[in-house]
Amino acid sequence: MxxxxxxxxxxxxxxxxxxxxxxxxxxxxxxxxxxxxxxxxxxxxxxxxxxxxxxxxxxxxxxxxxxxxxxxxxxxxxxxxxxxxxxxxxxxxxxxxxxVALSAVTNKPAGPEAQTEFIAVVRDAQQAATDNGAQVVSAKVNRGVKVCDILPTGLGVKDWTGTVVTISDELGGDDAILKVELAEGIQIDADDGIFDTGIKPGTDIYQQVANLKEGQSVRFSGKFKEDETYCIAENSTMEENGLRTPLFGFKFESVR
Known part of the structure; x- marks a missing residue:
């Protein structure tokens, strides 16, 4: 039908x-x-x-x-x-x-080819013509629908690439902070909840991050943080920034 x-x-x-x-x-x-x-x-x-x-x-x-x-x-x-x-x-x-069931195949992490599609969708949204806040939100909703078409059910990715933008420790805590740029104006941010980057001392991922340098090219795997409205969470404080220069929440599982 x-x-x-x-x-x-x-x-x-x-x-x-x-x-x-x-x-x-x-x-x-x-x-x-x-x-x-x-x-x-x-x-x-x-x-x-x-x-x-x-x-x-x-x-x-x-x-x-x-x-x-x-x-x-x-x-x-x-x-x-x-x-x-x-x-x-x-x-x-x-x-x-x-x-109403998903096989293991539908939840397989999205590989490098999906990153190209992901960036293209975000790029299109960045160039959307908007005259007011409602149109910005609408553009972000449309972007989310297309992103969810690309990513698997669990929002996982494998062997995506980017450039390290920021490495530091969390203010008032020991978790590592990591930001990676996927393309110009498109970044992901280590995020596993409120005041939790998911990169904790004593873990393998913490040691991997500790060995990185800002400006270094990396290959990483993990999953995007889910959002009910926009498919994946976006951490900008202003709606306009969330459309034009998005910073998506991401739980890193490996990065090298």
Missing amino acids: TSGSRPGSVVNGHVFTSEGRWQPLRYLPPNATPPYYPGDVKNGSVFDGAGWSPFVNHQPMPMHGQAPAVFHPVVKKRGLRTGAWVAIIGGGGVLLLAV
Whole structure:
């Protein structure tokens, strides 16, 4: 049912957007005000990213004599796909099952090729035309949707490269602070929670960081910190900076 679907089509709690992807629905109160995002439902209509359509919920059904369609909804906060409609043929009919499981393959850390895609998505967002704060937030939300399409469910990466920008110790603590530049204006920051960089004395990662120098080229692995709204956490204090010169939260597992 994915092929031939029109923007505004609703299936299994997801809307087909004007950009050609499935987005989960979000029900708004009648008095909700802009900005609106793909998947928003209000007063009997659903927003597909370009306009509003009457809200009619359909369930995917296989066509007689054809292989049933496989429906992959996009989950904004987690990336990749966590659901699929699968047809099981046996005995005298076809049974549709909703599969809500991820295999080890879908959670495999993203390799170096994904870094190129990641940087391209962030670059596009950096160049987005914005006239107000709401448009900045909208651009960051759109960036997050695309980032989640690139990264696996666990937001892990392996063998990405960058340049060390900052190495120091945490103010008032012993954790190491590490910032790495992936490309000009795009950085990641060691972040494993509030006042916790995840790089603690006595650990292998701490010793690896201690052997680095600022300006050094490194190869690293780990995972991005999750964010409910933007897919991955961004640590800038101002929204505009978070779009133009993002500093993404990252838990380092190895860096050399």
